[in-house]
Every structure is written in structure tokens, then in C-alpha cells.
Amino acid sequence: MKAWILETQAPIEERPLQLVELPDPHPGPGQIRIRVQACGVCRTDVHIAEGDLPLHKSPLILGHEIVGIVDEVGPGVTRFRLGQRAGVTWLNHACGECKFCRAGKENLCPQARFTGWDADGGYAEYTLVEADFALHLPEGRPFMELAPWMCPGVAGYRAFRLTGLGRGTRLGLYGFGPTAAYVLQVAHALGIEVYVVTRSEKNKDAARSLGAEWVGGYDDQMPVKLDGSIVFPPVGDLVSFALSQLDSNGRLVLGPVTMTPIVIDDFNLIWQERSIISLAHVTRQDGEAFVRLADDIGIKVNTEVYPFARVPEALIAVRHGQVKGNAVIQVAE
Ligand SMILES: [Zn+2]
Ligand SMILES: [Zn+2]
Structure with a gap:
């Protein structure tokens, strides 16, 4: 698959991300593979790319406002079927057992992992995620609009x-x-x-x-x-x-x-x-509740769409506050 990877942090004008060809990933037990359709661009991506936040893995695929279509399902997954829409937010994993997880505050889990920081994110043709941490998305809304629901929304x-x-x-x-x-x-x-x-x-x-x-x-x-x-x-x-x-x-x-x-x-x-x-991060409950409500009320989204080839330019524009509304990378044609 084609993916933008970050290996070494640097000022965003120096274009620290590189477009490379990687082997297609395949889901393990409990995981789904999402064919990414769109991924929103967030200021947090800039902070990770530039080194304001430490690099947790290298190479890393950034991007945590992911929407797409499930195209491979790992063993034991019942929450998603092939062909369904799925979204991924910043919260990639929580332990499910600590006092915060048990109290419905998995956003505070000390073992929480985050998409596009601890786990590879959405500036790629495919991404893997635990099915339990992916969101169901409404049909009938453009992927470009759904992507920013996943973080600012x-x-x-x-x-x-x-x-x-x-x-x-x-x-x-x-x-x-x-x-x-x-x-x-x-x-x-x-x-x-x-x-x-x-x-x-x-x-x-x-x-x-x-x-x-x-x-x-x-x-x-x-x-x-x-x-x-x-x-x-x-x-x-x-x-x-x-x-x-x-x-x-x-x-x-x-x-x-x-x-x-x-x-x-x-x-x-x-x-x-x-x-x-x-405010610290988000929970899956927030994600599910917001998606339902946003769909019900027909929430309006302002997007500026960048083709997949122009991820570095999108990051530069976000860094300098030059985007009107939400910057979104169109990953699939
Ligand atoms: Zn974000
Ligand atoms: Zn926990």
C-alpha cells in the first residue's frame, strides 16, 4: 500500500513525511482492516511531526480522523462485516480493566494508546484497528464530511x-x-x-x-x-x-x-x-453518541479537501492556520 510515514521529526516546512510503498497489512484476531477513504488533518499531527510530542514509534503513519470501508475482518470479529463503513478516532485502545475504564472514563486509562501516535493512522491506503475501537458510520453521508467528525466533532x-x-x-x-x-x-x-x-x-x-x-x-x-x-x-x-x-x-x-x-x-x-x-481525549461512548446526534441533526461540516499526494501541503496549511474549516485528505479516488 501507499503510505505517508514519519521517521524523523522536523519542522513541517522541511516535509518530514515521506510517501512510501509498504506491504499491505492484514488484521490479527479482533482486528479489522479499513480501506481508508478519507482522513482529516489535525493540529496534533503537526505537533507529532515537529517534535512537540515525543515520537512513540518509527516509522509512524500519522492521522487519527479516519473513515473508510471494512475490507478484511480478523478472527473473532463480530462487530463489523465486510463492506460496512467504519471510523477511527484518537482513542485507539484502552485496557478495559483499570479504575478509569471501569468508571466509563477510558479516555483517562494509563494504558490508553492513540491513533497516529502509538498505532499507525490514516495517511495510508489501509489501516488496522481493533474492531471494538472502531465506530459504525451512517451510510449516505460523504466520507469527506465524516472524517472531521472523528476528531473535532x-x-x-x-x-x-x-x-x-x-x-x-x-x-x-x-x-x-x-x-x-x-x-x-x-x-x-x-x-x-x-x-x-x-x-x-x-x-x-x-x-x-x-x-x-x-x-x-x-x-x-x-x-x-x-x-x-x-x-x-x-x-x-x-x-x-x-x-x-x-x-x-x-x-x-x-x-x-x-x-x-x-x-x-x-x-x-x-x-x-x-x-x-x-478536556482529555475522547471515549468510544462520546464517539457513538456524537455520530448518532450529528447524523440526526444533519450537522454542517466545512471541509477543504486535499488529494493524497498533497499530505505535506495540508499539514503546512494547518500549521499556519490557513485552512477554512477542516482539512481532509482524500485517500481513495
Ligand atoms: Zn485531532
Ligand atoms: Zn484502562
Whole structure:
């Protein structure tokens, strides 16, 4: 099969990925082989390629927003049949036995493995995955749209769930990229008012068109107190700012994997049972629930499609924030 591999980390402009021919993989017990149709491009891929995250194996095939068709089934698999659609998210494996797995928090499993980091991912014609960790996907939606469901979609859904909000409440979103666009649509569909704070005029327009109740910049007066909020930019200074707009009992979810230092210099910002929680990865339950909901509400996805030959260019564009919406690699013709 053709695959893009990473052997040595380097700045993305130096094009650390190479296109090579590898033997076709075959599934072992419990695994399925997916003929990859599309794979979304994530900033995490850039972090791994450039060395912000350590390399866990070499060579490595990046890519953890994988959608495709099951074309080979390993011994003992009953969850998937040949020809069915399957998706793979960032969570590639969890032990199933530790206290976190048993509590439904397999995203926190100390033995968790991640797609396109610990295990080969989707910038290849085929990928192998444990059937138990693959998601069923709806028929009738283009693969190019389904690919970004696997990371920004599912992660946004988990961030939303961590706010604990339900119908009739008010959600604040700070920053408005692709992940926030999914959260807005999910919350809106569930009867929650969404208040969006973002700098970019383009993003303000996008938020309005997706049904935001109110859209403003960081200097505008938030018209209400919020019941829960999510901060997306990795900017620690936003934490105090977001807390100042949160109502009593409100929960603030921090979306990024890392942030600049957070300073909370006034106890009143967290008084009245306000809380802060970070988002770490996703569970299979998040994936299944999001896919069902996204299909039900017909979630809108903005994609910029790159042919398989142009994976390095897609990574460079993502690195520099030059992609409108979600970058997706079209792997199969
Ligand atoms: Zn991702
Ligand atoms: Zn575990």
C-alpha cells in the first residue's frame, strides 16, 4: 500500500513525511482492516511531526480522523462485516480493566494508546484497528464530511458534555474554530442558547449563520451570565475572563491540550461553586453518541479537501492556520 510515514521529526516546512510503498497489512484476531477513504488533518499531527510530542514509534503513519470501508475482518470479529463503513478516532485502545475504564472514563486509562501516535493512522491506503475501537458510520453521508467528525466533532461533543448543560441553559464559547462550530450546532439542536466570543469577523459570521444567540468580541459586554463555557484557544489569560462571565454553579471547560499560564487572582471568580475542568481525549461512548446526534441533526461540516499526494501541503496549511474549516485528505479516488 501507499503510505505517508514519519521517521524523523522536523519542522513541517522541511516535509518530514515521506510517501512510501509498504506491504499491505492484514488484521490479527479482533482486528479489522479499513480501506481508508478519507482522513482529516489535525493540529496534533503537526505537533507529532515537529517534535512537540515525543515520537512513540518509527516509522509512524500519522492521522487519527479516519473513515473508510471494512475490507478484511480478523478472527473473532463480530462487530463489523465486510463492506460496512467504519471510523477511527484518537482513542485507539484502552485496557478495559483499570479504575478509569471501569468508571466509563477510558479516555483517562494509563494504558490508553492513540491513533497516529502509538498505532499507525490514516495517511495510508489501509489501516488496522481493533474492531471494538472502531465506530459504525451512517451510510449516505460523504466520507469527506465524516472524517472531521472523528476528531473535532467527537472532541467538541465531549467538551460540551463536560459542561453538563441541558435544554434552557446558556453556553459560552471562547474562540470559534471547527471544533466550536460542532459544539454550537449540537447545543443549538438541544435547545441551549449559545454565546460566542471571537475576534475574527469571518468566524462571527459563521457563528451567526449556525444559530448563535449572541456573537461578540473580547471587548464587548456579554449580555447575560453563562451557565457553562468552553475555552478553545490555548491562552491562559482567557480563563479569568471567561470565569468573570460565568454564573454561580457554572462550569468552565478548557479545550486545549496545553495552555499558557493560568492566573486566577480573585477568589470571587470561582466562589459560588464555579468549577474548571480540562478536556482529555475522547471515549468510544462520546464517539457513538456524537455520530448518532450529528447524523440526526444533519450537522454542517466545512471541509477543504486535499488529494493524497498533497499530505505535506495540508499539514503546512494547518500549521499556519490557513485552512477554512477542516482539512481532509482524500485517500481513495
Ligand atoms: Zn485531532
Ligand atoms: Zn484502562
